[in-house]
Structure formats: C-alpha cells, structure tokens
Amino acid sequence: MPDNAQLLLLDRDQAAALLQPDEVLAAVRESFRLHASGDGRIFPLVREALPAGVFGIKSGGVMTQDLLGMKAAGFWPGNRQYGADGHQATIMLFDPASGRPQCLIDGNAVTTARTAAAGALGLLALARPDSERLCVFGTGVQGAAHVDYALRVLPGLRRVRYLTSDGRRDPQFEARFAQRCDIAPGAGADAAVAASDIVITATTGRGALFSAQAVRAGTHLNCVGSDTRGKRELPEGMLALAHTWVDDLAQALSIGELQWAPQTPVQELGALLAADVPARHGIAADAITLFDMTGLALQDLSVARMLQRRALATGTGTHIAWPW
Template identity: 55%
Template sequence: MRDTAQLLLLDRDAIAALLTADLALHAVRDAFTLHSRREGRVFPVVREQLADGVFGIKSGDVAARRLLGFKAAGFWPANRLHGGEPHQATVMLFDPATGRPMCLMDGNAITTARTAAAAELGTLLLARADSTRLTVFGTGVQARAQVAAAMRALPALASVRYVSRDGKPDARFEAALADQRNMRGVGDASNVSNMGSVSDMCSIRHAPDADIAVADSDVVITATPGGGALFNIDAVRPGTHFTCVGADTRGKRELPEGLLERSRVVADDRAQALALGEMQWAADIECVELGDVLTGGAFTRAENDVTVFDMTGLALQDLVLGECLFAAALEAGVGNGVAWPW
C-alpha cells in the first residue's frame, strides 16, 4: 500500500483533545518499567547550544511493540518576547519495519505532561507520604504542571510556596494554581488546570526568601532554566525530597554544591544524568534509576533521608505517551491525514 500511505498530523489542539494526566502517568510508568527491564532502548542524546537557544533530539525504540521514534526539542528564551512558550518540541513515530513516518505530533504538551508525570511517580516513590509543605522554584508552564503533579501524589499537602525569577509575587502564577482547585480536567496539558486537582485547603503564597522556604519544606521542586544554585545547602533539612527538572544540558545546575553527596540520589537514567543533569557535578556518587525502584524495590527510604530525583527526561517517556496518543487519535478519528506515498 505504498501509494496510499498516509502520515497522521496531530497539532496542539488535537493533542489537547486526547491528553490527560492519568494517561500521561500510565504511559510514564510503562516507560520506566520498559527501561528497567531493558525492553526499550534509549539512544544517545543530542543536546547542543545554539546562538538563540538549545536544541536536542531524544530517540529510542521498543522492538517488541514496533515502537520507534524521536522527539526534537529545545529551549528558545526569546520566544517570551513574542508571547510564546520558550520550550518547543515535536514528536515523530516511525514504522520500524520500513522506516516510514506514521505520526507527527506537537510535542509541547507531551513534554509538559510526561515530565510532570515522571515527577509525580518519583514523589510517590521517594517523598514522605505525610508531606504537607512544598516549595517550587519557577513560575512557568512546567512549574505549574509540577505543582499539580505533587498535589496528586501528596493529598495531605497544605502549603505551596513559590520562588520567582525576579523575587516578586506573580499574580498570574497564583491565579493559575488557584483556578485548578477542585478541578479535574482533560485536554491541554500546558494548562495546569488540566494536570490534576489542588485541594481547596491548600494555601498558595510567594516566598521572598529561598532559604527560609526550603528550610520549611518537605518537598522542593526546581523548575528553572538551570542557571545556578537556587538556595544554600545549609537550608536543607533532613527528610526533604527534591524534584530537579531544570538541569538538562551540560553546564546547567539548580542544586548547591555538596547536596548530592548528602542525599539518596535517584535518576531517570544514570548515563543521561551524568552527562546532562545534576549528577554532572558529582559524578562519583551512588545512584539508582527510578525504573529499578518501581520494578524491583531498589530503594528504601529512612525518615531523615534527603532524596533527590534527578530528571533529564527519557525518550521512552515521549515515545510511549506518543504511542498512546496515536492509538487514541486513530480510534477517535482525531487529526489530519496527509498523503505520504513512497
């Protein structure tokens, strides 16, 4: 059927019609399980600095499921000047038997959703279940999704504080979190209101002093561009869990020097974390992978352990979630088919 072959295009709105936090969590759990059992492969990452941003390619396959593809993504900070999102991503799935493309999809919401879902899974596995206080560094799309994911994982959470880039309160960020209270949505994963629910008993407020906020938190999320240490190591209390999102490129970091050496460190992928994540700054420390925690119980938490989840993002997260969305689109008749004869 070479002459009648088609390529399915799923744009932002098509993805929004299909994507939910529950779907993302299911796909990400599946991806980490595949990674732990070495049933899915992660190919070497391309991650390069450009004149105006950062560009990368994450790719891989799951042979038993005939899943092959990549995500091309990066960060272009000047997009903010035009009212656009600085993170941009595109996912492509291929037929591994022929190499022909099957589905091209907007990857922005996919990236947000799968990153938040990975953090949710990490929080469920690594943080204290009775955690009530959270601090998030950052006020962007990913920070909003990360807070929603933490709320899903920690139903007892009663306080969310945020540290902004300019040190000032962010009314839009506060409104975005407030709007999601008691809401469970589907659709656009770039909108935090669709990434879970926030208890109406949870307070949301700006934290003018990062060290004070960290010292008074059970869970800390760092979701910034990774320009340097965000707080002092002396602020860290025993038992705190850190979800680290921003260090995803050589030279980036968010944690202070010495914190990893004091912590129980879990990575999505050890090799990637050593090359791109927080672990690039402490290459000799011990580390386990989240998939092994999930499938083999490779982690037992003591009450006073400081835990760090070093997230650099697995290609399998994007591909397995993309596979789910592709199947859902075909079933629902969503997207645009384009003739792609060969």
C-alpha cells in the same frame, strides 16, 4: 509498495486535548519499566548550542512493541519577544519494520505532561507519604505542571510556597491553585526550603537556588531544570547529602545535576518503580532523597503512542497522504 499510506498530524491544541493525566502517568510509568527491563532502548542524546538557542534530539524504541521514534526539541529564548513559548518540541513515530513515518505530533504539551508525570512518580516513590508542604522554584509552564501533578498524586499536600526569578508575586500562578491548597510566595529561598517536605526546582538552571544547609532531614527534592551541559540548580555538596536517583545514568552524568558530582552513588528510578515497593521502602525517615530528572525518550514515545491511539479512536487529527 502500498500507495495509500497516510501520516497522522496532531497539532498543539489537538495533542493537549488528548492528554489525560491518569493515562499520562500510566504511560510514563510503563516507560520507566521498559527502561529498567532493557526492553526499551534510548539512543545517544543530541544536545547542541546554536546561535539562537539549544537544539536536541532524544530517540529510542521498543522493538517488541513496534515502537520507534524521536523528539526534536530545544529552547529558543528569542521566541518570547513574539509572545511564543521558548521551548519547542516535535515528536515523530516511525514504523520500525519499514522506517516510514506514522505520526507527527506537536511535542510541547507532551513534554510538559510527561515531565510532570515523571516527577509525580518520583514523589510517590521517594517523598514521605505524610508530606504536607511543598516549595517550588519557578512558576512557568514546568513549575505549574509539576505542582498540578504533585497535588494530584499526594492529596495530603496542604501548602505550596513558590519562588520566582525576580522575587515578584505571580497572581496567575496563585489563582491556578488557590482552590486546591494554601499558596503564597516563599519568604526567601532558604526559608522556604527549610519549611518544606518537598522541594521542586523547575528553572532555567542558571545556578544554585538555595544553600545545602537549608534542606531539612527527611526532605525530598525533584530537580528538573538541569538538562544541558553547564546548567545547575543545586548547591555544591547537595548530592553528597542525599540518597540520589536518576532516570538515566548516562544522561544524568552528561546534562543533569550529576555532571557536577559524577562520583555520587546513584540508582535509576525505573528499577525502584519496577520493584513496586511502598514509598521510601528501606529509606530512613530522616534521609534526604533526590530525583535528578533529565527526561527519557521512552517517556515521550510512550505518551505519543497513547495519543496516536486515542486520536485514531476519536477521529482527532489530520491525515495526509504519504505515499511510498
């Protein structure tokens, strides 16, 4: 057996520095294609409550591309009292021929970027191309990332209204986007939704954020926060009013918004992206569209592989001996 094997380590700052939005978008789009074609596999999800938080494992692989790996991630709210992120994620890539680990990556920035990129791809496929007004629930890491990517892929967006859990202004959030759009707090949940072309929900999923009646014809919704059994962001009856897409049907039924309305007719977004058709192809202009996002292991792995390649090309990261 070889005795010179090494394990590549990428810490938080190294991983974040290597993440380029265009490359992340390309990697996430590829992950959707692999999922739709069946070339990529996602393995059964682990998602369990612990005394201090929630722990999960998403894993999968693409054997034809020598890609195999997992992300161990979850949410530990107690971290916030120390000024640390409650969300924690670690990604590991393996050699599928031997099972040996190849790369260990801090997964927080990867999770944020790949989720926002998936949301952006949903916007490109399902939102009206003339959309100008966006409403976002949540101004945390995910909310900010989704607004960033939305502004990148839909240059026609002119106005952003945001809502926080406590109703207060978020000056830091406003400052981040002040040079790119008209940004201000929303004047109440229903009013902000009714005045928007796009609605993004990126909260902790404690309950319905607005009323279904507030959603106007032609609106698109990206729903991010429901990623565990018992979480929800949408009001009862919302899915019945919308044309709904998911990233993975089984996951959406288990941990997404679909857990609350399992009989809802849905399609997987990967099939739509693989068809490479114009935005809202075959969808009536006044139809409400919705993307229920639970996150694919293939998204994490495709982005992680991109980071591994960039790290090796640029000499980034730490190599440690990992002998057999």
